[in-house]
Amino acid sequence: MRFFKLIVLSAFLIGIAVGGGAYYMAGKEAGPTITIHSPEKYVGRSTPLAVSIASETELAGTIINVEQNGKAVDLQNMKMDRPGPGQINASATIGRDGLVNGPATLVVDAGRKTFFGLRTVYSHERRELTVRLDPPRVSVVSIHHFINLGGAEFVVLRATPEDVDAGVQVGDARYRFYPGSAVGITDPAMRVGFFALxxxxxxxxxxxxxxRDAAGNEALVPLEHQPFVKKFVQSKIPIDQRFLDRVVPAIASNTPDLKIDTGSPEGLLKGFLKINGNLRKKNGDFIASLAEKSEPRMLWTEAFAQMMNSQVESRFADRRTYYFDDKEIDRQVHLGFDLATVQQAPVRASNAGKIVFADFLGIYGNCVIIDHGLGVQSLYAHLSQIGVKVGDAVTKGQEIGRTGSTGLAGGDHLHFTMLLQGTPVNPVEWWDQHWLQDRVLRKITEAGGSPPGGQSR
Ligand SMILES: [Zn+2]
Known part of the structure; x- marks a missing residue:
């Protein structure tokens, strides 16, 4: 009997020990997963706060606070969504109401139930924040802004504080400007750049x-300007089987992911439409991505040069309608100039700059792109030969290749375009010394700058 009691007692004690051990161990388990989605670092006048807390068991004791100068700020608009017992999505807008300029801390404490709901285990997260409630300031310094549809214009701005992004916004597009030092303006508040319509x-x-500052505070002022409508040419492009036979297989072999069937006339026509549509778009996106490689200084001072003795076969922004067997098959906009002279004529750099692309590029065939700084680039397409490589510095007039008919080209010619932060713009302005003098260099001089001279890097 005593022996039996001893077993019961032992079992009881083991039970306590095991239970206690389990209870103790449960306390060592990980707390819920806390994810702070925003803010990243800066808090502006109106900044979203988003925190999610997740656990496989029921959550308990959640506290989300923004602390400043030793006190928790009242987050009146905090919303706590609970899609399940183990999930909380918290959101609020923080900023002007309750915070002041300076450091702040986001503190998140969250617990979850464990050991049959008898214990709670916690997680803690903190994020150091910087509160910036003063909006940046921007004003327009340069005068006389004229903008042609499809064209570009130069502007001098003053923006403070010094670390804000500034530029010009045109509808849905933003053109980020460069420090004035790029053109010899010493005032650190000055910004310069081009924008396009x-x-x-x-x-x-x-x-x-x-x-716009890092905290998302923004200032916007209207830019006084005079816009000019520009009529673009409508043109008809007849496509025939001979053209498809010559052009489509060459591009198809260089672009296997288009999966073009080159074995039949129907396949070639379908392939042409893919090339003229999808590939044109893809190539355009790639070209736009090269804008970020632009140097933050002006690498040129003279007007750009049009190809010598060339005949203009097609202009910027021609609205093209394509016909096959007298039936309309496609429409596209031609975003450059087609210039023809003789076969395999030398192609020269239109201005000083640095090569950022020199390779085969879909509809453009063998293609060279030169960066001239300040977001300005020039493109040369359909070349038979490329004579430069990425990273080369070129001077104005230096030979960079030979004309040809690679890519989507009906015959030997140079397709030339100017790009502004990746957006094709009308080259005519850039070829005009008077335009450069009156619209760009004048504004730099008036703002106390001096465009760099004699580039031959
Ligand atoms: Zn062209």
Whole structure:
């Protein structure tokens, strides 16, 4: 009997020990997963706060606070969504109401139930924040802004504080500006740059100077300007079987992911439409991505040079309708100039700069792109030969290749375009020394700068 009691007692004690051990161990388990989605670092006048807390068991004791100067700020608009017992999505807008400029800390404490709901285990997260409630300031310094549809214009801005992004916004597009030091302006508040009015935008598009700081505070002022409508040419492009036979297989073999069937006339026509549509778009996106490689200084001072003795076969933003067997098959906009002289004529750099692309590029065939700094680039397409490589510095007039008919080209010619932060713009302005003098260099000089001279890097 005593022996039996001893067993019961032992079992009881083991039970306590095991249970206690389990209870103790449960306390060592990980707390819920806390994820702070925003803010990243800066809090502006109105900044979203988003925190999610997740656990496989029921959550308990959640506290989300923004602390500043030793006190928790009242987050009145905090919303706590609970899609399940183990999930909380918290959101609020923080900033002007309750916070002041300076450091702050986001503190998140969250617990979850464990050991049959008898214990709670916690997680803690903190994030150091910087509160910036003063909006940046921006004003337009340069005067006389004229903008052609499809063209570009230069502007000098003043933006403070010094670390804000500033530039010009044209409808849905933003053109980020460069420090004035890029053109010899010593005042650190000055910014310079070009903006474009795209050929497919409205001539009455709203154009503003903007400044935006790291906390998302923004200032916007209208840019006084005079826009000019530009009529673009409508043209008909007849496509025949001979053209498809020559052009489509060459591009198809260089672009296997288009999966073009080159074995039949129907396949070639379908392939042409893929090339003229999808590939044109893809190539355009790639070209736009090269804008970020632009140097933050002006690498040129003279007007750009049009190819010597060339005949203009097609202009910027021609609206092209394509026909096959007298039936309309496609429409595209031609975003450059087609210039023809003789076969395999030398192609020269239109201005000083640095090669950022020199390779085969879909519809453009063998293609060279030169960066001239300040977001300005020039493109040369359909070359038979490329004579430069990425990274080469070129001078104005230096030979960079030979004309040809590679890519989507009907015959030997140079397709030339100017790009502004990746947006094709009308080269005519850039070829005009008077335009450069009056619209760009004048504004730099008036702002106390001096465009760099004699580039031969
Ligand atoms: Zn062209």
């Amino acid at each position: 795209r050929h497919d935008q409205n001539v009455s598009e709203r154009i503003s100077a903007y400044a």
